[in-house]
Amino acid sequence: MLYALCLPHRSNLSRLTLDLESEDKLAQVMFVLGGCRCGKSRYALEAAQSLAADRRVFIATAVAFDDEMRERVTRHQAERGREWVTVEAPLELPAAIAAQGRQAGNLVLVDCLTFWINNLLLESPEPAAAQVKIPELVAAVAGARCPVILVSNEVGAGIVPENRLARTFRDLVGSMNQAVAACAARVVWVVAGIPVPVKDKAESGA
DSSP states (O other): OEEEEEOSSOSTTSEEEEEOSOTTTGGGEEEEEESTTSSHHHHHHHHHHTSOOSEEEEEEOOOOOSHHHHHHHHHHHHHHOTTEEEEEOSSOHHHHHHHHTTOTTEEEEEEOHHHHHHHHHHHOOSHHHHHTHHHHHHHHHHTOSSOEEEEEEOOOSSOOOSSHHHHHHHHHHHHHHHHHHHHOSEEEEEETTEEEEEEEHHHHTO
């Protein structure tokens, strides 16, 4: 069937049409988002560990620029345990998802999409350079043959940032979140450690 997704920005890339083999692919996609330190990563990890898989793949987008970040990365690796294979994809996230999603026995956990947008803007502060990557991300997720769980931040609930780069970051993350949520079967908003279902096609029968 044809799955049409309209991205929020109006441009020649604002409409992405994906040719899917079946709706079963989309039924395997979960999107978890929330504010900073809300428990979203923990919830996503617990959700992933509750699913059966031959191989568990954690796709990391963070870059450890300082000691604090390196300590955080080490802590998260310990929390995941040795059964997880870590793939680092600070920039080429769509390619990493596409490569790991080819195997039906895999389970892919991506944490997080917000860092990915941040890294793209560090490479080029022009929004167009990052915006063209969003359809690639959605296509990789929708084309995966295994369960995919993605984590992202909600960054649009505060005040309007005072500088252009921060506003660009907020806008890109918002656009990306909408695009990923549109192709996910389940969307969960985590508040103070409590998961709040936002969308569940399995329960609604949609």
